[in-house]
Amino acid sequence: MIELTEVDGVPTLVAPSSGQTAAGLMFRVGQADETLSRHGLTHLVEHLALHDSGLSDYHYNGETASVYTHFHLRGSESDVVGYLDKVCAGLAALPMHRLEIEKEILRTESRSRGGTTTLPVRRYGARGYGLPGYPEWGLSRLGPDDLRQWVEDYFTRDNAVLWIAGRGVPAGLRLPLRSGVRRVVPPPTAVLPSTPAWFAGDDTSVVFSAVVRRSTAASVHSGVLERELFRDLRQEGGYSYTATSSYDPRGDGYATITAYADALPEKQGAVLGGFVDVLARMRHGAVDPRSVAAVRTKALDKLNHPEIEAARLPGHALNLLTGQRHLTVDELRAELSAVTAEQVHAVAVEAADTGLLQTPHRTTADWAGFAAAPTSSAHEADGRRYAHRDDADVALVIGPQAAGIVRPGSRATVRYDACAAMLTWPDGARRLIGDDGIVLHLEPALWAVPQAELAALDAAVDPDRHLPMPLRGPGAIPRPAAGRPSAAASRGGAANAGEVIAIVLLTLVAVALGVFGVAQAVAAIRTGGTPLDLTLLGFAAVGTALFATPVVLLRRRRR
Amino acid sequence: MTIISRPAPSALAHAAAFPEVADVRSWCRQGDWAALSGHFARLPTVDDAYFTARIVGDQPEADTFLPDVAQASPTDPLPRVLLAARAIGLAWQARTGARDVSRDRLDRMHAHLRRGEQLLIDVTARDPADGVAWALRLTNARGLELGQAEARRRYDRLARHHPHMHGAQAQLLQQLCPKWGGSWAAAFAFARTAAADAPEGGLHAGLLAQAHVERWRELRGGEQAAYFRRPDVVAELADAAARSVLHPSYRPVYGWVTTHNLFAAAFSLAGEHRRARVHFDALGDLADRFPWAYLGDPAEQFARHRARARKG
Secondary structure, eight states: EEEEETTTTTTEEEOOOSSSSSEEEEEEOOGGGGGGGGHHHHHHHHHHHTTTOOOOSEEEEEEEEEOOEEEEEEHHHHHHHHHHHHHHHHHHTOOOHHHHHHHHHHHHHHHHHHHOHHHHHHOOOOSGGGGGGOGGGGGGTOOOOHHHHHHHHHHHHHGGEEEEEEEESSOOOOOOOOOOOEEEEEEEOOOOOSSSEEEEEOOSSSEEEEEEEOHHHHHHHHHHHHHHHIIIIIIOOOOOSEEEEEEEEEESSSEEEEEEOOOOGGHHHHHHHHHHHHHHHHTTTOOOOHHHHHHHHHHHOOOOOOOOHHTTHHHHHHHHHTTTOOOHHHHHHHHHHOOOHHHHHHHHHHHHHHEEEEEEEOOOGGGEEEEEEOOOOOOOSSEEEEEBSSOOOOOOESSSEEEEETTTTTEHHHGGGGEEEEETTTOOOOEETTTTSSSEEEEGGBOOOOHHHHHHHHSSSSSGGEOOOOOGGGGSSSSOGOOOOOOHHHHHTTOOOHHHHHHHHHHHHHHOOOOOOOOOGHHHHHHTOOOOOOOOOOOOOOTHHHHHHHHHHHHHHHH | OSSSSSSOOOHHHHHOOHHHHHHHHHHHHTHHHHHHHHHHHHHHHHHHHHHHHHHHHHHGGGTTTTHHHHHSSSSSSHHHHHHHHHHHHHHHHHHHHHOOOOHHHHHHHHHHHHHHHHHHHHHHOOOTTTTHHHHHHHHHHHTTOOHHHHHHHHHHHHHOTTTTTHHHHHHHHHHHSGGGGHHHHHHHHHHHHHHSSOOSSTTTTTHHHHHHHHHHHHHHHHHHHHTHHHHHHHHHHHHHHHTTSSSSTOOOOOHHHHHHHHHHHHHTTTTTTHHHHHHHHTTTTOOHHHHHHSSHHHHHHHHHHHHHHHHH
C-alpha cells in the first residue's frame, strides 16, 4: 500500500488517497534543537519560507514542533508542486526584507496563543525539550546570518522526508534542497533531582506528564488513563469538564504521556485528589480490564478507516526522519490486539516513576508522595554581597563564577557558564536564566550595588546569550519603597518587586501557563505510535495566574 | 482550636462500655497480630472496624509490630489501614504534646499524616470499597488542609459503598463546620440529610446534636447562652434523640457513648434536664471527653450536669 521512493534525494512516502492530494515536507529540526538565546529560530525560518508561497485557493500550513518542522497542504497536484517549489525556493533564499515583519507576526502569534505550559521547563530546564515552554526570546537578536546558517545546517535534503497522499508523485514535482546530514534528535536534559515530583501551577487545571518507553501498550495506557480520569472527574464527580490524555513519541524511543483535567476554583482540591487516586489505581493495576478492552477496540476501529494508510503518513515520515520503528497497519493491529491489562499496568508503573504533576495554585502534592520540584538552587553563589534596599533578609551575590539572590531558606544561583540567556533592559535591569531554569531577576534600583558590578555581569555572560529587551516606561521600573511616602502600603502590593524576585519560577508559571489540547482527529494516528505532533493544538490563556501569583505569596506569608 | 478535634474515642468510657476494647489494647501490647486481625475479620460493620482501628491508632505499642506485618504481607490492607490510623494518633500527639513552636509541631503532624495518607492512597486504589481507609482519609484531608471539595469527594467515594457510615459522617461534619472552611448551612444540611436517610434506631441523628454543639461553641456571650433555649433547636434535638438512641430499634453499637454524651450535654445546656437525664441514665459513669471538654474539664462538667439532671 505504501510506496517508498525518492524525489531529488528526499525519501518520499506515497499512499493512495481519493479526492484532493495531501502532501507534507518534514525536516528533522525543531525548537528542541535551539538554545534559549536563539529560541524562535526554527519558527522564524518556517514563516519566512512560507511567505512567498502566494496562495489563496488551497489550504497550506507550516508547523514548528519540538523535533520537526512540517510544511504541508491539501490541494490539486499542481498546487502541491507549486507549494513545495515555493517552500524550497524560500528556504534557498529567505526573504530577509520580511524579517522584522515576520518577527512581529510571531510575537503576535504567541500572544494570541496565550502562552505555553511550564511542564517541559520543569522537567528539562532551559535547554532542549524545555525550550517550547519559553517565549521566543531569540527573535530580538536573530539576524539574516543566523537564519541562513540554520537552514544550511538543518533544512537539507538529507534531513527531510516527503509524504504524499494521492495518486502518486505529481508530475513536475521538484525539491531543490541543498545536501547536508541527517540530524539525530537532541539528548534529553534533566533538572528534577527526583521523581515523581510536583509543582504548583495556575488555578484552572491539574496536569500530569510522564516519560515512558515508546510502545503500543504505552499508547493504550494513555487512552485508559484518559478514560479513567474522564469517568472519575467528569462523569462521576462532576469536578471537571475536560479530562484528556495524550501520547506523544519524543523521537528517541521514548514517549511523553500528558494528562490534563480542568477545574473550577472551588473544585480544585477534588480534581487534584481525584487525579491522584486515578494515578494510584493505574499504578496498582487496579483498572477494570474492560477499560483496556474498550480503548483497544476503539483504536482498532480507527484502523479500519478506508484511507488509514494516508492518514498515518505524517507519523510515518517522522519515524523515518528520527530513525524510529514504524509499524504497518497490520503490525499495529496485531500489537493492539495483544495488549493486556498487565502490560498497561507495567506502563503505569513506569509513568509513576517519572511523573511530574502540576497542581492547582495554593495546593501541593507532597501529601501524595510527590517530591517538590526545586524552585531554589542547590548551591549559593560565592562572591561579594549587596543589600536589598527594602528587605534586610535578602542579599545579592555577585561573584567571579556565578551570581545569586539569597533569601532565608532559598537561593537562586546562576553560573555564568551555565547561563542559558540573559535578558537586558536599557534601564539596566538584568534577568539571568540558568540552564536548569532557575531565574535571577535583577532590578538595579532595588539593590545597593555599584554600577560597575552590574557591568561585570554583562562581561561575564557570553555576549551571544544577551537578549536585548524593549525600553520600559518609568512606571514599569520598580523603585525602592523607602524613597516613597507610603513604604508600608506597597509591601503587600501586587507590584512588590522583592517578592517577584523571590518567586521567579512562579513568575514564569504566570507568564507561560497553557493547556494541552488533544487533537481527536488524529487519535488513530497517535494510537498507532506515530508521533505527528498535531496534538498540541489548543493553548488556553491563563491571564489570571499573573494576578494570582502575589495572592499565593500573601497566603503563604499568613500561614 | 484543635487540629483534629476527635483524635480517637475517649479511652476510659469506651473501654468500660465494650470489654473487647481492652482485648484490642492488650493484643497491641503483646503484638498478637493473629488475634488482632482475627478480631477485625469478625467485626460485623464498617463502623465497628473504623472504631476499632481508631482504638489501635491510640496504642504506641502498635508501632512495634505493624510495620513488620505490613512488610510481610504487601497486599493486605489491614496492617496499612492500622498504620495509617496510628499515624493519625501520632499526628495528634505531635500537634498537642510538644512545647516547641507551632510551625515545627505542624510540620511533624503533617509528616505523620502524609505517611499514613500514602498508605491509604494505595489501599483505596486497590479496594475502593474500603470504608475504614476512606474514613481515615477524611481525617487526613482535614489535617493536611486539602479543602472542602476534596473532603467531600472522599466522603462521596466512601458513601458509594457505605451510604450510612456514621463514623465517617461525624468526620465530614467536622470538616463542614466553619472552623475548617465550611459553613453552618453546609454542616446542617449534611447532618439533616444523613439523619433523614439513615435507618431509624442508628446513631445518625446524633449528627444533629453534634452540629448544634459545634454551632453553640462558636457563639459568644448572650448569643451562646440563648442558643439551646431556642424552641426550634430543642425540638430538633428531641426529634433526633427519638430517631436514634431513644428509638425502640436502637441497639448500643460502637459510638453510642459519644452520641448519648452529646445529647446529654445539649439538653443540659438547653435547661432540659428531664430530657438530659434519660441520656445520663443510659451512660451511667461513661463520660466522654467530647463534647464535655468544650464546657471545661470533661469529668467535672459531666458530673455537675448529671447531678443537675438527676435533681429533676
